[in-house]
Amino acid sequence: MGDKKRFTSSRKLDHLRICAEEPVESGDAGFGDIRFVHNALPECDMGTIDLSARFLGHTVNSPLFISAMTGGHPGTKDVNARLARAAGHYGLGMGVGSQRAALENPDLEDTFSVVRDEAPRAFLVANLGAVQLHDHGIEWAERAVQMIEANALAIHLNFLQEAIQPEGDHNAAGCFDAIGELCHHFRTPVIVKETGCGISGPLAQKCWGVGVSAIDIGGWGGTSWAAVESVRADKSALAEDQALRTLGQDFSSWGIPTVVSLAEVLATGSPVIASGGVRSGLDIAKGLAFGADLCGMALPLLKPAMESDEALVRTIDAIHRELTVAMFLTGSASVADLRKAPFYLTGLTRQQIGKDNAARVRR
Numbered sequence: 001m002g003d004k005k006r007f008t009s010s011r012k013l014d015h016l017r018i019c020a021e022e023p024v025e026s027g028d029a030g031f032g033d034i035r036f037v038h039n040a041l042p043e044c045d046m047g048t049i050d051l052s053a054r055f056l057g058h059t060v061n062s063p064l065f066i067s068a069m070t071g072g073h074p075g076t077k078d079v080n081a082r083l084a085r086a087a088g089h090y091g092l093g094m095g096v097g098s099q100r101a102a103l104e105n106p107d108l109e110d111t112f113s114v115v116r117d118e119a120p121r122a123f124l125v126a127n128l129g130a131v132q133l134h135d136h137g138i139e140w141a142e143r144a145v146q147m148i149e150a151n152a153l154a155i156h157l158n159f160l161q162e163a164i165q166p167e168g169d170h171n172a173a174g175c176f177d178a179i180g181e182l183c184h185h186f187r188t189p190v191i192v193k194e195t196g197c198g199i200s201g202p203l204a205q206k207c208w209g210v211g212v213s214a215i216d217i218g219g220w221g222g223t224s225w226a227a228v229e230s231v232r233a234d235k236s237a238l239a240e241d242q243a244l245r246t247l248g249q250d251f252s253s254w255g256i257p258t259v260v261s262l263a264e265v266l267a268t269g270s271p272v273i274a275s276g277g278v279r280s281g282l283d284i285a286k287g288l289a290f291g292a293d294l295c296g297m298a299l300p301l302l303k304p305a306m307e308s309d310e311a312l313v314r315t316i317d318a319i320h321r322e323l324t325v326a327m328f329l330t331g332s333a334s335v336a337d338l339r340k341a342p343f344y345l346t347g348l349t350r351q352q353i354g355k356d357n358a359a360r361v362r363r
């Protein structure tokens with residue numbers, strides 16, 4: 001294996017450990033600025049609330065989406081297997097991490113394909129970076145989808161991380177055209193996904209224009225890849241990496257907060273996955289009421305998935321319980337009802353969304 005390929009794989013393990021053990025969250029995604037109007041007489045039975053949702057023609061049993069995290073190093077296979085077992089058990093949608101390492105080295109394919117083995121009927125999303133799509137074209141996209149028999153392919157945008165990584169890809173030119181080309185020729189739905197800095201309204205508009213099927217916000221306020229790379233640089237013995245540590249720290253405040261990005265993107269089209277700083281069932285309820293189709297979580301599921309199946313089940317049960325309580329107290333018997341639940345928008349989020357987009361968000 002060449003050095004670059006070995007880096008792609010070993011980096012995956014570094015990322016898991018850093019995310020699980022170090023403070024890597026950036027700030028306030030904006031969910032605290034959404035406040036539901038309490039329904040004192042909800043007129044529905046909490047015991048029969050239906051959490052099921054539709055996304056890209058598929059029905060999932062819950063709007064909780066397991067965001068892309070891992071695969072690509074032998075040590076990540078168990079984590080992906082646990083996440084997939086949970087996806088299968090609860091009927092959740094799930095994304096895998098970037099499949100680049102396995103596309104470079106097929107020996108690593110089982111760290112991804114285990115997900116389909118463990119969740120034969122789940123809605124699964126394959127994952128490829130925009131730069132890898134640009135460099136390797138539709139062939140890699142097809143291989144990524146086949147590897148996990150995916151129902152959709154996410155093309156991730158992570159240029160903040162690339163800019164800070166010592167081994168990062170710094171050339172984004174041509175990536176948008178590559179996405180357009182893919183959408184034109186590919187039968188599998190394409191999702192454009194950020195990884196912690198959010199997507200603006202104008203970029204979303206361009207994406208719908210070339211045939212992108214869905215957008216995953218990946219907004220600011222949750223896991224910060226600037227923070228992750230800063231910690232990674234801090235642990236490096238190389239003197240040149242110390243400058244990257246400061247660069248990472250300074251840019252951990254960079255990005256569009258998730259709820260602001262959600263408003264901008266929803267004003268241009270849908271379907272949309274709200275992700276980035278979603279930290280509870282209540283946040284999921286707020287994301288859905290705001291107009292999202294699903295809500296994605298990565299970091300909150302990572303630690304339990306590294307621990308045990310039981311820990312992951314406990315975490316997901318708690319998230320679902322909180323979502324159910326929020327639905328009950330807004331009188332929402334279904335996700336469709338919740339998407340009509342009234343709320344107040346306050347604080348910095350209200351200011352940042354601006355009049356134009358606020359008027360186009362449903363209320």
Ligand SMILES: Cc1cc2nc3c(=O)[nH]c(=O)nc-3n(C[C@H](O)[C@H](O)[C@H](O)COP(=O)(O)O)c2cc1C
Binds near residue numbers: 015219278299300
């Ligand atoms: C350990 C870890 C690895 C990740 N790897 C990927 C990846 O390979 N591809 C991708 O699109 N996003 C990746 N992400 C980003 C997440 O899918 C998500 O967009 C982001 O972490 C924001 O969600 P969170 O605040 O709930 O963590 C990763 C996140 C974590 C925590």
